[in-house]
Amino acid sequence: MVYVCGAKVYPVGRHYDKSVVDMALEVSGPLVRECGEPEAIVFATYLSPFQEDFDNHAQLFAEYLGTDAEVYTVASGDGSGGAAISLGEKLVKAGYKRVLVVGSDKTNDFHSKHAVEQLTTLIAPYERYYGTTYSSVHALAARLYMKRFNLSREELSQWAVVMHSNAIDVPHAQLRFPVKIEKVCSSNVISEPLRLLDAHPFSDGAAAVMLTSESSPVELRTASASSKLTVANRDLTFMDSTYKAMKKLGVDGVDAVEVHDAFSIAGLIALESLGLAERGKAIELLNERPKEINPSGGLKARGHPIGATGVYQVAEGFSAITEGLGRLGKVSSFLTHSTNLMGASTYLTYLKEV
Amino acid sequence: MDISPARIWREKPFSYRLEVLECPKCKRRYVGNVEECPKCGAKLERKRLPRKGRVIAWTKVVQVPEFAEDFAPLYIGLIELEDGSRVVAKLVDVVEPSDGMEVEAVLRRVRVDGQTGLIEYALCFRPIL
Ligand SMILES: [Zn+2]
Numbered sequence A: 001m002v003y004v005c006g007a008k009v010y011p012v013g014r015h016y017d018k019s020v021v022d023m024a025l026e027v028s029g030p031l032v033r034e035c036g037e038p039e040a041i042v043f044a045t046y047l048s049p050f051q052e053d054f055d056n057h058a059q060l061f062a063e064y065l066g067t068d069a070e071v072y073t074v075a076s077g078d079g080s081g082g083a084a085i086s087l088g089e090k091l092v093k094a095g096y097k098r099v100l101v102v103g104s105d106k107t108n109d110f111h112s113k114h115a116v117e118q119l120t121t122l123i124a125p126y127e128r129y130y131g132t133t134y135s136s137v138h139a140l141a142a143r144l145y146m147k148r149f150n151l152s153r154e155e156l157s158q159w160a161v162v163m164h165s166n167a168i169d170v171p172h173a174q175l176r177f178p179v180k181i182e183k184v185c186s187s188n189v190i191s192e193p194l195r196l197l198d199a200h201p202f203s204d205g206a207a208a209v210m211l212t213s214e215s216s217p218v219e220l221r222t223a224s225a226s227s228k229l230t231v232a233n234r235d236l237t238f239m240d241s242t243y244k245a246m247k248k249l250g251v252d253g254v255d256a257v258e259v260h261d262a263f264s265i266a267g268l269i270a271l272e273s274l275g276l277a278e279r280g281k282a283i284e285l286l287n288e289r290p291k292e293i294n295p296s297g298g299l300k301a302r303g304h305p306i307g308a309t310g311v312y313q314v315a316e317g318f319s320a321i322t323e324g325l326g327r328l329g330k331v332s333s334f335l336t337h338s339t340n341l342m343g344a345s346t347y348l349t350y351l352k353e354v
Numbered sequence B: 001m002d003i004s005p006a007r008i009w010r011e012k013p014f015s016y017r018l019e020v021l022e023c024p025k026c027k028r029r030y031v032g033n034v035e036e037c038p039k040c041g042a043k044l045e046r047k048r049l050p051r052k053g054r055v056i057a058w059t060k061v062v063q064v065p066e067f068a069e070d071f072a073p074l075y076i077g078l079i080e081l082e083d084g085s086r087v088v089a090k091l092v093d094v095v096e097p098s099d100g101m102e103v104e105a106v107l108r109r110v111r112v113d114g115q116t117g118l119i120e121y122a123l124c125f126r127p128i129l
Helices: A020-035 A048-052 A057-065 A080-093 A112-122 A134-148 A153-167 A181-186 A240-249 A264-273 A282-288 A306-322 B005-017 B066-071
Strands: A002-009 A040-044 A070-074 A098-105 A189-191 A205-212 A218-226 A256-258 A333-340 A345-353 B019-022 B045-048 B052-061 B074-081 B086-091 B102-112 B119-127
Touching (some): A002 A306, A020 A048, A020 A057, A020 A098, A020 A205, A040 A057, A040 A306, A048 A112, A057 A070, A057 A098, A070 A080, A080 A098, A080 A205, A080 A333, A080 A345, A098 A306, A134 A153, A134 A189, A134 A264, A205 A306, A218 A240, A240 A333, A256 A306, A264 A333, A306 A345, B052 B086, B086 B102
Parallel strands (some): A040 A070, A040 A098, A256 A333, B086 B119
Antiparallel strands (some): A098 A205, A333 A345, B019 B045, B052 B074, B052 B102, B074 B086, B102 B119
8 A cells, every 4th residue: 555644845936046956855855854764766857957957856856855765757748747656656565665756847947938949849759840839739639629529719718717716725826816718718829729828837846745655644546558649649639548547547536636737628638538527528527516626726727847747736635635725625535637748648646535 | 058047046156156055953065045954954054165275186178068169178176175175166277287286266157158148157266376
């Protein structure tokens, strides 16, 4: 059995004064003092090598943490955080007593056009060289989904409305203000039909979770799967890897879920791929259970420090079960969904009160 | 690779002033910007390292990174400062360094961004005459 001993998050936002290692230390120092020394560290990051011109963060982090634990860096695109949790779980299952999983990443050291360019490194080479962006992949998905399921621009905007409203009561969230449908519909276009308020903000942040084999109030289980990276080879209105991972997880019914909504459309598709809503009907689920879907505000409003996001989700699930999270309050089960480029890979984590 | 203005700015305390963070309790040192000692939780204090020291070991770098081609060859030294702490830094204004050579810190240009023209400065060490 794998348990979560504790979790810490750094406020998501713009932190020019903090390096990726600084933020990772801010959350991990107190966590190690609370839970004990880890035997291994799994460090998730993706954009930081481009942002900081340095690519050995985990090692410097371990030096400053003053530990002799084994150190590993895990990268799986924007799903790096989920991948790190998944590997951390396997290390505990393999016999380690404590494994520290930390996600830390940056997007704000340069003007946002740099982050836009750096994020194109997620996309397969033959699809990328035209200037295909992270947003444009989601935009193609939105085109197909909206046409196939007859979803209006106004309906799609509801995603941002709910996410912003959920984030208001979450202290570490980046965008803690309400937005109205009209504002979403009239925000600047970033890649048609997606607009600024459909998109994740540019975020810096770090989150840490201590996994342990010692009995603790929250139990953790992961399931992961991969599908296709190449955009041309997928059904963009569905995340196959998410569907497959959910089958492996074998859980039906959760109290709340954090899905990987880098853009509004990805949130809807994720809910359907998880089997929580019928295809084309995620918007109805969102309207029925707004507080239970991305109670943190999701990537959309809590923010999206790329390689760290999946670790944030698990830290939030831990909070939701142990003390309550934002408008959701306290629950006894929680599912997190982290993906690499809109479902090329999916890393699911299921948290349950013991 | 682009030089990050944010990174240069946050690294200034060390690269311009040899300022480190020191834990008053466990004496661990950090270069960066954290509030509490990650090890023991005590509030960290800023401390400036001495600007003088001596060369412990040095190397002449002939095969240099592209951005440093204008400065080639580079002399990189391991320097022991007056309080016993050590730093790795570039040796400047020197024809041929030697072990035990007395040096002092001096701010120099270390890198120029080809695209933006942004210049990165850092403390280097020169012989004390
Ligand atoms: Zn200390």
